[in-house]
Amino acid sequence: MFTALDRVICAADDALRTLAAAATSARPMPGATAQSELSESERQHVCGLMRVDHAGEVCAQALYAGQALMARDPRVRATLAQAANEERDHLAWCAQRLDELGSAPSVLSPVWFAGSFLLGVASGAAGDRWSLGFLVETERQVERHLDGHLESLPPQDQRSRAILEKMREDEISHAQAGRSMGARELPLAAQRAMGIVSRVMTTTAYRL
Secondary structure, three states, X not given: OOOHHHHHHHHHHHHHHHHOOOOOOOOOOOOOOOOOOOOHHHXXXXXXXXXXXXXXXXXXXXXXXXXXXXXXXXHHHHHHHHHHHHHHHHHHHHHHHHHHOOOOOOOXXXXXXXXXXXXXXXXXXXXXXXXXXXXXHHHHHHHHHHHHHXXXXXXXXXXXXXXXXXXXXXXXXXXXXXXXXXXXXXXXXXXXXXXHHHHHHHHHHHHO
């Protein structure tokens, strides 16, 4: 049985692993054998896209850590833990792809983590069903965001495409899991506010 202190320690460990340690994945990186010949302008664009996706995965780790810290139902914590494990794979894949492209994650990663952790705590404090509703809406918005990136990728970059397609598949699965656990639909105002915050993050992380 996890105590409140145990969960705080787990949240701190999540922060250290996300921000200070090299990300590792439990699953093989999608598209590992694909080749992608890119011009310099295309490389820079893909770097921006993957930096945004990496920042999104930093946010996901923080969000789930905050929600798990506040979750009442052990089944909800287990659902969040499973999603976080898969999102950690995404984090590692994006980091590896950035390294291959000669780039690096957003310098504002600690900011993204801190803000998302507080959002996770706040949504968790509202109750498990609201917390799951926040998860579902987050994954819904991430799915749309990944659709845009898939359309924007250079056609020949099959390596990045394979990563984003698998990430999209997992995000859809996480949203379905949240709905199956009884997630509540967030008010429209909350959905719009989340969209605004997401746009600020994606616009900034593309460049920084």
